[in-house]
Amino acid sequence: MSAGTGAEVSPSGGDYVFYSQQGRKVLPRTLVHLQPYLPLIELLEWMDLPYSESASAGIVQISIGNNTLKLNRDRNTVMINGAVVTLSSPLLNVEGRWLISPDFVVRVLNRVLTEKIMVGGSGNRYCWGNLRFNRVNARGVKTDQGSRIVVQLTAQADAEIRKEQDKMIFSFGVTPVDPVHEDFQYRDSLVNGVVFEEAPASGQLVVYLADKALQTRVTHIPEQNVYVLEIGPANSAARSREDLNSISGTTTASPLTTGKRKYLIVVDPGHGGPDRGAQVKEGLLEKEVTLLVARKLRWMLQTRLGVNVVLSRYEDQTVSLEERAVQANVARADLLVSIHLGNWSHPGESRSYTYVNKEAKLESSKEGGESVGTGEASKVRFLSWDRAQNLSLNRSIQLAGLIQAELNRSINGGDASLTYRRAPLKLLSSLAMPAVLVELGNVREPAFQHAISDDQFQTKAASGIFAAIEKYYRTTGEN
Numbered sequence: 001m002s003a004g005t006g007a008e009v010s011p012s013g014g015d016y017v018f019y020s021q022q023g024r025k026v027l028p029r030t031l032v033h034l035q036p037y038l039p040l041i042e043l044l045e046w047m048d049l050p051y052s053e054s055a056s057a058g059i060v061q062i063s064i065g066n067n068t069l070k071l072n073r074d075r076n077t078v079m080i081n082g083a084v085v086t087l088s089s090p091l092l093n094v095e096g097r098w099l100i101s102p103d104f105v106v107r108v109l110n111r112v113l114t115e116k117i118m119v120g121g122s123g124n125r126y127c128w129g130n131l132r133f134n135r136v137n138a139r140g141v142k143t144d145q146g147s148r149i150v151v152q153l154t155a156q157a158d159a160e161i162r163k164e165q166d167k168m169i170f171s172f173g174v175t176p177v178d179p180v181h182e183d184f185q186y187r188d189s190l191v192n193g194v195v196f197e198e199a200p201a202s203g204q205l206v207v208y209l210a211d212k213a214l215q216t217r218v219t220h221i222p223e224q225n226v227y228v229l230e231i232g233p234a235n236s237a238a239r240s241r242e243d244l245n246s247i248s249g250t251t252t253a254s255p256l257t258t259g260k261r262k263y264l265i266v267v268d269p270g271h272g273g274p275d276r277g278a279q280v281k282e283g284l285l286e287k288e289v290t291l292l293v294a295r296k297l298r299w300m301l302q303t304r305l306g307v308n309v310v311l312s313r314y315e316d317q318t319v320s321l322e323e324r325a326v327q328a329n330v331a332r333a334d335l336l337v338s339i340h341l342g343n344w345s346h347p348g349e350s351r352s353y354t355y356v357n358k359e360a361k362l363e364s365s366k367e368g369g370e371s372v373g374t375g376e377a378s379k380v381r382f383l384s385w386d387r388a389q390n391l392s393l394n395r396s397i398q399l400a401g402l403i404q405a406e407l408n409r410s411i412n413g414g415d416a417s418l419t420y421r422r423a424p425l426k427l428l429s430s431l432a433m434p435a436v437l438v439e440l441g442n443v444r445e446p447a448f449q450h451a452i453s454d455d456q457f458q459t460k461a462a463s464g465i466f467a468a469i470e471k472y473y474r475t476t477g478e479n
Contacts, residue, residue, distance in 0.1 A: 016102065017198055018046065019176035020128040026198060029124065030099060035089045037099035040071075047128070055093055067112040076101070078108050085111070120178035133178040135315065138194050138205060140186035146214075146232035147190040149207055153177075153225040154314045159205075161227070166192075166212040168229060170205040177203045190214060190231050207231075221302065225314075263307040265469070266328045268338035268427070269294035273318030278343040278443045280452060286341045286443065287316065289452055293339050293440070296462035305470060325430040329388070333433050335399070335472075337465060341452065342439040350445035352407045352461070354400040354420040355437040357389045357428035388432040395434040402468035403436060410464035411440070411457070438465060 016027040016038050025046045030037045044051045044062060053060040058073030070079040076090040085108055089101035105126060110116050118127040127133055135154040140147060151159075151170060160171040179196035186194045192208040209216075213234040220227055269290040271277035277286025291313070298309045310331070312324045328336050342353070389396065400420035408418050420436075428435045440461050441448035451457045 014124050014182075015198055017125045017203065018043070018128060019126065019131055019174070020047075021131065024174045024176075024202070026200065030094075032089075032092060032094070032099065036102055037089065037092065038102050038104075040091070040098040040100040040104070043100075043105075053098065055096060058093070060091065060098060064109075064112045065114070069108065069112070071100075078104070080108065080111060120176075121180070122178055122182065125176070125178050127176045131176050133176050134172075135180060136172075136177050136196065136205060137180040138184045138186070140184070140188065140191060140194060142188050146230065147188055149186070149191070149194060149229040149231070151205060151227040151229070156222060156225050159227060160202075161218050163216060166209045168207040168209065168216055168218075168231075170207075170227065171199070171202045172204065173202045175203075179203075179205070226302075263305075263334045263473070264331060265301055265307055265309045266312060266331070266333045266336040267294045267298050267301075267309060268312040268324055268328075268336060270338060270340040272313045272316055275318065278341055280341065280443050281449045284453055286343075289341060289440075289458070290339045291316070292455075293458050293462050296459055297337070297339070297465055300462060300466040301469065304466070305473070321427045322430075325427060328435075329430070329432050335433055335469070336431055336435040337403075337469070338427060338435070338437040339465075340437060340439050342442040343444060344442050345444065346442075350442040350448040351412050351415070351418055352438065352440045353418065354403045354407065355423050355425060355428070355439065356393065356396045356400045356420060357435070358422045358424045387429065389429050389435060392432065392434045396428075396436055399434050399468065399472050400436045402471050403438060403465055406464040406468040406471075407438070407461070410460050410467075411451075 015029050018025045018027065027038050027042055027046075030039075040060065041051070041053065050063045051060060060071040062069040062071075067081055068079075071091045073093050074090050076087045078085045078087065087101045087107060088103050091101075092099040102124075105117055106119060113128075115129045118131075118133065120126065120133050121135070125133070132155075134157050137152045138149060139152075140149045157172055157175045157177070160173065162169050162171070182196050184194040184196075190210050192210050194205070194207050196203065196205050198204075207229060209231065211234075215232045215234055217230045218227055219230070269287070271285075271287035271290060273287075275287065277290070279285055280289060291311075294311055298311060301307055301309045310333075312327065313319045324338075342350075397420070404418060404420045405416070408415055412418055423437075425437055428437060441452060443449060443452075452461075
């Protein structure tokens, strides 16, 4: 098949997917001389944008509000009210079908649309209007009992899960999903592959099984936006949620509860977005390390203790200190741990330290003598928000001492002389629950730069914090 210019045209995988409040639309992707194209008229009709076109004259004209767009066949320019916008490839008409370069969406439509179109990380998925993408990630691990696939989303989504012969399918319907990878590159003796595919009705994550007779069980952890798929031999019983192991292989304990609800722990990965934090070394930033450690800690807390755990940020995004504090207080969190890296000028100093907020002067003796339970933000009405931490400070100190002791054992070389520290920290001062900030070493020290880049060291750091939190709850009589 050829265009009027004699260009070789062929269909291509990776179709374009558009999401809006009205639903989901899949448009075919076509290659012309190895350049990708999308069908222009189908896109305009789906968006309900008025247009006129003449194949004989080689013209397409589009009206959007007070804006007039004019396109000419075989030209890579678009006239917007007389102004010229250049595209990467020319407009084509192939066997009566108008084809446009995909950068038309961002370079042209987003100039004139009131509601903008967001492009997903994959480059071929688009959200129009107030929708936001739900990023989908998946990772696999081989276990003693079989295989485990963990499906993680950045926001809550109810997946339709079904088994079809040798496939486990997580279907997300019209939810605007954008996978971190199209192929997650995981395979083992029970799993032939984990890929994201676009079906006509939905985007779906597909786990290809080595044998259709394999036993499967899916556990949904909605508070973490996580689905856990356990795969085992045909004669094995899949484990329940309470039996799920953490990344280090330790089985869970019974869930901790406070009254009729589970404890809520906030893990705060420091920095994010343009706030990069310190540079650990070339290609590695503090904001990236804190998120990696926070995810490990969250998984340990969720799977071993059964508590509710949320992250203040789930990806590389901007969240102000005020927003982090407000979210934790409004959610009535029982505990917050903020994770950072140290950046000190002291030569030879590369230890890990735990910080509590330096106590502000209380406004009355009544406030000074009151000690409240965790998660009781309503009792802070006697204090300004910048002094909310005062009412939980004793328990923050208790937790800080436990974390410091565990870090001394796990990553501080057994130096028991190191103690927690106090500092006037803006984030901690506004929190109405026990809260600490942990600094994992000194990025200016070459030995720490090397250590913190290692996944096993990050796991060791998260394990130390976890062990302290577990002791805190087991020894305070709160379970």
